[in-house]
Amino acid sequence: MDFGLVAVVVGFLLILIGIWGILTQKNIVKIVIGFSIFDTGLHAIMVGIGYLKGRTAPILDSAVSPADALTSIVDPVPQALVLTAIVIGLGVTALMLAYVVRLYDYRKSLDISSYEDLKW
Amino acid sequence: MVRKIFVIILLIGLGWFFYGMADSFHGSDSLNMTASYYAENGAEEVGAANLVTAIVVTYRGLDTLGEVTILFLTAAIAAFFLKSKEEFSKRDVKPSSELLQTAAGMLVPLIFVLGVYVFVNGHLSPGGGFQGGAIIASGLVLLLLSKPLQKVNSRFFALVESFSGLFYVGIGVAGIFLAGGFLDNSILPLGEFGTLLSAGILPVIYILVGLKVGSELSGLLTKFQETQEEN
């Protein structure tokens, strides 16, 4: 069983679930939750892509010497990217939630259809 | 309902596309060009045992600078418009239980120490600035939970944040003058591989990242926490 493929597939499914939430839930908090699941899916895909079957973490210690790193570690690059992506995702989520708070202050409503001021 | 049907149709379309992508993915047997380079040369060039850290802080240092900037942005924006009233309104918040307060008093320093440990050792073991910063921020949450009436000095976070950010950029620029380029970690000697004081300036950067992320997240949390008072 290829864990990498599993992660990729699960990631895609999470993305679809997240989008479903974003598109169908009226409540803006739920929309943000949809985004957070969407993000988790993204991260899962990225980690899955970097995985090589049967290899260890890209940390060189007593178990893995620099010499045989080439054949024994998984790809570190996607992991580095995911670290960045996770932090960015947190930033986006926090900002969205800040929006939610402010929107709520104005209209006392969490329904996205209350916020259609600009259109056409 | 009609709307949901449309969404379902749309998601089927998207899912079909994703299926194509997943189908085209079939793992790898060996590291690709970029990863091989890091595996072979990372330890030698950067001197960090944790290759992810080497990549995050050095090879892709600009990304990391960018991402702390994003947190900085978020914190600044949230600070801008989640501003609570200047006077701290003394509404009746139930003081938390004695137990929680005591536990927090003991745990919070420990959590802070753990956070610091994580980002100081980022180049050797799993973890680093982000994780350490996040741990520090969660320590703060505990503090806030146990003493909900305590006014946290967000000015302090802002100062720490600015200082660490500035140092970070400064180290980056120093790389141009002292070494091979922006954010080059070899402006300090690489040291002995696998020890705490190794990998050049990398641990310093990661400490700064840790401080910055920690203070940014703390600032963010404080803002969200303070908005409670307006309620």
Add this chain to the structure above:
Amino acid sequence: MVDSILLNPIYIIGIGLGTSFILGFFKSGRFQAHPSAMHSERIKTAPWVLMIGALTVMTFISAEWLWSFLFNGQLPQQIYTAGFEPPFSINLLMGRNEAFFTLMVNLVGLLSGLYLLDKFKEMGTHALSVYLVLIMGLNGIIMTRDIFNLFVFLEIASIATAGLIVMTSDVKALSAGFKYMIATGLISGFLLIGIIFAYYFGGSLNIDSLAEANLTTVQGGVFAVFLIVVSLLLELKPFPANGWGIDAYEASPVGINAVISSASAGATYYVLSKVLIITDAKWYAVTAVVGIITFLGSNLMGIKQTNAKRMLGYSSVGQVGLLLVILGLSEQLGNSFKFIIFGIMMSHYLAKAGLFWLVGIVKTGILKDWGILRKKPVLVFFMGTFIFALLGLPPFPSFFAKWTLVLTLSAAGLNLWVGLILFGSLIEAVYLFRWFGYVLKLDADKERSLSTPFYRTFPVWLFGLLSYYIGYVASVMVPGGETLGMFYLPLAFVGFLFIIDRYLPVWVKNTLSMAAMALYGWYYMAGLSEFRMLFAIIFIGGGIVTMIAGYAKSGKRVGFYPFVVMMYIGLGGLLLSENILQFFISWELMTLGSYVLIIRGKKSMPHALSYMMFSLGGAFLILAGFGLAFAGSGVSSISLDILKNVTRYSGLIYTFLAIGFMTKTAVIGLHIWLPGAHAEAESDVSPMVSAILLKAGMFGLVVLMLAMGSQSLGGVSLPYLLGWLGAITALLGNLMAAFQEDAKRLLAYSSVGQLGYVVFAMAFMSHLGWLTALAFALNHFVFKALLFLAIGGVVMRTKTKTMYEMGGLIKRMPLSFISVLIGIIALSGLPPLTGFAGKWLSYNAVIEKGWYFQGFLVSIAGLVAFLYCFRLIHVIFLGQPKDKFKNIKEAPIAMLIPQYILIGVIMLFSLMPNMVLKPIGEFLVQYFPDGALQWDGGTAVSSLGRWSGVAIMNITIGIFGTILIWLLFMSRKAVKVKQFNIFYSGEAPSRPELTHYGYNFFAPYKKAVGFLVQPLVTRFWDGIADILHSISDFVRRLYNGNGQMYAFQVILFVVVFSIFTIG
């Protein structure tokens, strides 16, 4: 060479970031919910100054780099971070493009930073940091060569944008910002999937390495390419998945908008262009298609907008669409690609930022409240500059870019693209010119004042002036640009007039302008040959004569003279043109100048708009025609002579050009702008536009027909069609003239009819026909100018244009009466005056050609002309004087002088028709050798008869003199009754004019032939406009303001796009 240590481009990023971190040290002056509680009065300019300083340094660095790329032969420089070479570490590139784009971003960032001083004071240091980070992020987007790093910078930019949107902090901005975040969140998610798959299939994150990996050939790699391209396209807000972007435009503060529109769009666009190298030809084509849909769709949406910011948002998106088209077609555009992008990009950049800044100065988005801008004429000037620049009118860079674009696309055989681009530009012109019309015409709210602090006007000034400078730069770069020197001096004079415009009285400026035109004619026109000389007499000589009437005006007449002169420069330029570029620029200059003249009239706003639309439509047809000619002649030359050598598309070229020119001659079907435009214009403008300007179209036809001769399209001979068109125009124009109540409208319609004669006569393609046409052109100028001046004088005194309200003015205004009398005699083609010569010639020509039925129509038209001429003289001057005009004065002397000069000219021509006809005939011989008129002294001899001007003159003067004396004698005996003094059963009639004999003068005829003058054509064009408006209104309902709807559209775009591109 740039010292790469001291001016390392990475400093742009370092300084941007470092400074925003430093800004964190300042105690934040924070936003307060209650403005009263603004605790931060001792405001914090220090942080603002710091930010401006940082932006200045950033601007300087990129300017320095651009400078050395352009002038010092600097080579592109790679900047490695972390001291390792790519693809293993992130690298940035500073090349010519990067320097250019970062300079754009930093400059507009700096200026908007200045502009936003007030706003920043209100928002505090946090906003300063966010703003600075936004600019820094855009720089990063441009320079980075690493695709994940690109993602990070894109995120920085979009989060900063979302942050700045909410900093206006009203609920609308908040909801817009939230929608913006949802959409960009999804888009960046898709981008990230694309990036990681690109890494998987390509083994690198470096764009250049990915390009080498040929992802599109790797099975599965296509998915990665697809996602990357689609998300970058989505970042550029393609129609129709762009509601979120449009809302953001509407919600954000104007200084920010300027950055989003000019800088962000530029940066994202550049990113797409650099990332497309990892794809293949197919993706370029896809980009072009998305671009054209966006260009057309967004501009269509723009039509229905009433809010300036939203409208500009649609326009920005549309412009980006156009840029995408160009990017997508870059392969086909070859060497011209860079120049075209440069031109379009610069115009968009300068104009959009400038317009957004103006929105902030006017402080209202409601288009109809923009009249207030007239309080600052300079700003109106710059607004005009920006709008013209946006639409690609000369002398702005986008003009030269569009010109090159059309020529190159035509040469590549991509005619459909040319058509679509020009059509989209026309739609864009509709709403931009409507807006400009509001500014020029609508009443301003007197209560409001316009606050224009220096830091707000300075950016507008700078970008306004830069538009001209860059336009100059572009003009030198375009092929044929070296021949544009002929415009420099005249246009410099126009600039001079602009500068002195607000300070000098009208008579000084009038004198200066006349002198300048005389010099222009003397210096430039002296060497002209043949036809051109004839038109030079009309354009320049005629122009000077009509300008004498300008002395009748008092005050300063701000905003008049620069445009008059510009129009005449355009007209003169047509004559001087040796290549199609000069010709087209002249054409546009003339259009621009005349547009402003026309819109000065009292109720002329809608007419000026329709004038502009028809003119631009015509101009675009001309442009398309030139493009085809360029392609069809097979020689890569832009000389006007290529029209003689076309081998392909000749029918189409002929048609396009003919229709284009006939929008100016106002042939039936394209005439609906004319009556309003001519009739509502000021009294000395009407003769200019009606008697002179129309001839520009005729000159175009002359050039066209002489070069291309007879062509046919689909088996139909085009001159034959023109003949019919001319005949019908003549008849209907005159009929409509006969049924007008408004004296100036009557004259205007009469011009429609008479230009119909001209087209008709030219269509003969024979010696006599052309002789008629050219002679008539000269005559028409003389008598139409005379009539408009005379009637203009009357209108000036009576303050009405409605004929039945006048009457009996012969005694009060005898000199005007004589002018009109002579004018109508000349016009209606009665002997003895010049009109008769035209008639006589045309009958000869008809018989010669054998177009009897058309000839019949034209003769009827001639009869109708008698009717309206009769009405003109009878209703206005004869009959009984109205009480209120008892003490009316003769028209001002300044109006009379040109009239009598013109009368002198008429008399001269009438006495000696050979003076005009003979030289025309002589040079016509080389084109139409057969059937030339023979001259026997002053007597013309054709195959059908002979005609001597002097003899006829003597006879008719005798007859008419007798009648006139008799009439005058009889009028003494007339019984005087009061007009309108009629009561029905003791009640005053509700519409007393119904009882006036001068009202509906030709009612019986109207009953008989009125069906012919139903405003079918007007209805047709109104119908087209309605359809456009309805489509616009229907489609924009897609943008229902719901964030989920927008998210749905974004994802739908991805899915549909995937179906079309990768099956």
Add this chain to the structure above:
Amino acid sequence: MLSVIIIIALTILVLAAAILAVQTTNLVVAVISAGLVSLMASVGYLFLSAPDVAMTEAAIGSGLSTIIFFYVLNRVRGKDHG
């Protein structure tokens, strides 16, 4: 073999939690479920030899974001749901 079973279980749980998170009308449950999704994902990352990511996801994805969510919920609680 054990790892395979754990992975399968994690997969099912993650998806179930995700669906629960977007479908439930109770915001508290939704937030907790979303946090669980992150938490289980971070466990999964350990199996994918990505301890750094696992730590980060656990600390940030399931830790801090959940806390922020709760602050927001606390702020807007009870007045609206849906």
